[in-house]
Amino acid sequence: MAYELHYWPSIPGRGEFVRLALEYAGVPYVDVVREDAGDGLGMPAMLHLLEDKSVRRPPFACPVLVDGKLVIGQTAAILLHLGPKLGLVGRSEADRLWTHQVQLTIADMVVEAHDTHHPIGSGLYYEDQEAEAKRRAEDFRKNRLTKFMAWFEAILERNPRNAEAAVPRLVGGSVSYADLSLFQLVDGLLYAFPKATKRVLKKAPKVAALHAGIARHRKLRDYFASERRLAFNQEGIFRRYPELDG
Template sequence: MPYELHYWPMIQGRGEFVRLALEEAGADYVDVARRDDEAGGIGPMLDRLSDPDDPRPPLAPPFLRDGEIVIGQSAAILLYLGPRLGLVGASERDRIWTHQLQLTVADAVDEAHDTHHPVGVGLYYADQKPEALRRAAEFRVARIPKYLGYFERVLAANGGARLVGADLSYADLSLFQLVAGLLYAFPKSTAAALRTNPRVARLHETVAQRPRLAAYLGSERRIPFTEDGIFRRYPELDP
């Protein structure tokens, strides 16, 4: 049976980290909520989230169904998929290290989100714009260079091309997505940071050129960045 990915059909969001792994591996999967209502839609996803009889419900999408197994949280999904898709090393040491890197990407994603929603996720951006301006300034100046500098150091210690070992891992795919999102939301600050972190910039370029990923990125399956997702471009936040 194909993997079933459940995520909002109109944004990349945190589901995109899972989509990239599935696409790179050529896995048989169904993006359930992006089907029409008769074949899928968001109904099954919402039903699963609100099922009172489910003893182990996911809190929110994304979640992945593989037969009887249901996994929530992007990092946990990738921890599960990594060995099955050939996107993680065979040793426990490599698997845990790759998972650690994925969690670090998740930290950066959360901070990027909080630049436009620093007060509350239930408020509109316009309701917290002064706080967003302050939060984004610190993110641009200190946090983007810190995160990209960290991954630059990891790449350098591993030979320069990959984060873990010699082969592509899901952490490489997730770093690609992080950089892509930052280039969309903070193009000026991210471009400046990439100039001092050339290995990260090169990984972003080479991942995008991989045949399956290039086909996916150029297809309608790749949802565009918008101002409804995690990475949002507000010019005043990246002056």
């Protein structure tokens, strides 16, 4: 049975972190909301999981993965479940927990990146909080972006399997779901803050190498060239406002 991924159809968002794992593994899955409504598909299917009172354990928000009878919300929880099934995490408990920790930290940074353009409230327009957004983005660029990237760089430097690797990995010597997620995070930051991110990546060469390596990976080549790979836009987590970059 194919996995079912439920996410908004017009943005990469948090769903893309899950989608990358499924695409890399080459397993069958249905991008439910992108399908026509009917036969249990389309937007009504996702809204049923989120809002219908018959769902005993409703997810708080999408992305949602349905795997048989399992209904799983939260990107990191979905990847924690998928990792062993897709061969995208080490076999030891230590490796699995460490990969999960890295994924949770990526999720933290995703939230901070989003809050640069919506620092007051997600229900307000950007224009209603532009002054606050500029202050938040300045702190993000000068402090948070540097701190997060330095941490990812340190992990890559301390992984002994990277000593002679052309493309470094976060955990062990194989691609993990955390590697795919770090790629997506960096890709989003390059879209939203091209100047600041390129500057920071000069001090994080292993992070830059990981990003470049995933971008050209043979297992993702067809996906990246397809319509399934959505472009970043002004409705998603990563948004480009030139006045917030620098």
